[in-house]
Amino acid sequence: MPQFDGSVEKPLNREPSPESLVEKFITDNKHVYDRNHGPIPHIDGETHLVRVDGAVGHVLELPIAYLNSLPQHTVVAALQCAGNRRHTMRTKEKEVWGIDWRNGAVMNAEWSGVLLSTVLAQAQPTLCPVEGAHVAFSCYQTPTQDDGYYGGSIPLSRALDPEMEVLLALRMNGKPLTPERGYPVRVVVPGVAGARAVKWLDRITVQRQESSNAYQQRDYKILPPQVESKEQAAGWWHRLPSLLEMPINSVIVWPESGAEVADPRVAPLMVSGYALPQGSVGPVVRVEVSTDGGGKWMDAEIPTEGTRWSWVLWQFEYTGEITEQTTFLCRATDRGGNTQVAGGQWNLRGVAYNAYGELTGLKVKKA
Numbered sequence: 528m529p530q531f532d533g534s535v536e537k538p539l540n541r542e543p544s545p546e547s548l549v550e551k552f553i554t555d556n557k558h559v560y561d562r563n564h565g566p567i568p569h570i571d572g573e574t575h576l577v578r579v580d581g582a583v584g585h586v587l588e589l590p591i592a593y594l595n596s597l598p599q600h601t602v603v604a605a606l607q608c609a610g611n612r613r614h615t616m617r618t619k620e621k622e623v624w625g626i627d628w629r630n631g632a633v634m635n636a637e638w639s640g641v642l643l644s645t646v647l648a649q650a651q652p653t654l655c656p657v658e659g660a661h662v663a664f665s666c667y668q669t670p671t672q673d674d675g676y677y678g679g680s681i682p683l684s685r686a687l688d689p690e691m692e693v694l695l696a697l698r699m700n701g702k703p704l705t706p707e708r709g710y711p712v713r714v715v716v717p718g719v720a721g722a723r724a725v726k727w728l729d730r731i732t733v734q735r736q737e738s739s740n741a742y743q744q745r746d747y748k749i750l751p752p753q754v755e756s757k758e759q760a761a762g763w764w765h766r767l768p769s770l771l772e773m774p775i776n777s778v779i780v781w782p783e784s785g786a787e788v789a790d791p792r793v794a795p796l797m798v799s800g801y802a803l804p805q806g807s808v809g810p811v812v813r814v815e816v817s818t819d820g821g822g823k824w825m826d827a828e829i830p831t832e833g834t835r836w837s838w839v840l841w842q843f844e845y846t847g848e849i850t851e852q853t854t855f856l857c858r859a860t861d862r863g864g865n866t867q868v869a870g871g872q873w874n875l876r877g878v879a880y881n882a883y884g885e886l887t888g889l890k891v892k893k894a
């Protein structure tokens with residue numbers, strides 16, 4: 528009997544502490560967030576098969592050893608839950624429905640495995656990558672909170688494009704995935720909401736429409752602002768596009784709002800955080816900080832350059848005075864020219880929040 532961690536009622540969901548979140552450019556597997564809609568299965572990698580079917584010329588049943596024998600590809604990419612920063616949306620704007628993620632539902636890792644485009648070339652899709660054709664990813668290991676299994680899909684055009692680097696990931700940071708990360712194989716879709724990065728992958732299906740799974744159809748969508756209850760949402764889901772690419776974003780992680788710090792006029796205060804590019808037009812090329820509510824912006828330092836799909840960590844040295852009114856804001860700009868704007872778009876499900884990062888309420892320690 529396979530073993531499971533957590534249950535459908537109580538899946539494992541947690542985020543790292545702010546200090547450990549921005550400690551390293553590459554997140555290690557100890558300081559990652561866990562996001563599960565059901566139990567975590569412990570799968571036997573020796574017997575596991577990934578089925579490739581649907582509108583394909585050749586149906587495939589791929590053992591993990593076979594995936595390991597194909598050309599391997601490595602990509603450094605952030606993986607972020609669309610609900611990251613929900614806590615800020617809820618507290619700054621209005622109540623939302625979902626897990627109270629702070630800034631930690633994101634990791635930045637080196638993923639390696641086989642390009643999805645390589646596997647699809649073997650299966651030979653019989654659909655044109657237009658008119659809503661999708662590639663669906665399914666995990667049938669356990670039921671989930673809102674459906675009988677977990678699934679999601681992405682456009683076939685993205686799946687076929689080697690430049691988009693959609694990966695069937697076998698390793699994270701050079702080591703086989705742990706059960707928590709999706710062992711023996713998970714999807715990684717750089718630039719796209721984490722919901723499509725299906726763990727414990729059982730099946731890849733080329734089809735005419737999106738995945739019918741609840742997490743593609745009735746979740747992970749930006750509801751319009753007039754939708755304020757689950758009942759109202761029910762009439763909206765089918766009219767809205769499912770979330771794909773994530774927006775430009777940045778936050779201040781350290782220190783935390785309300786913290787006690789040494790007087791920056793005596794010992795400079797290091798303000799630090801991360802920034803994420805929009806979709807496929809990274810890296811983040813600039814992060815700025817404002818201490819006057821967005822009038823004047825100063826460049827933060829980015830010690831390690833980002834990749835097209837990665838986050839960047841940034842820091843900003845502050846030597847001014849701190850009063851009760853002092854507020855730090857941050858905003859990011861990517862290679863594609865996207866710059867974060869002030870207001871976040873409130874939505875009932877609390878997804879894709881990307882208002883300026885903010886730090887307020889610092890107190891100066893008595894000498």
Ligand SMILES: Nc1nc2c(c(=O)[nH]1)N[C@H]1C(S)=C(S)[C@@H](COP(=O)(O)O)O[C@H]1N2
Pocket residue numbers: 559560561562563564565607608609666677707708709720721722723724725726727
């Ligand atoms: N099989 C399966 N895959 C899944 C999920 C899940 O619940 N089951 N959650 C998704 C969501 S919403 C996110 S944000 C990421 C989280 O990945 P992590 O747990 O490695 O952080 O996995 C995705 N893949």
Ligand SMILES: [Mo]
Pocket residue numbers: 562607608609610721722
């Ligand atoms: Mo997520």
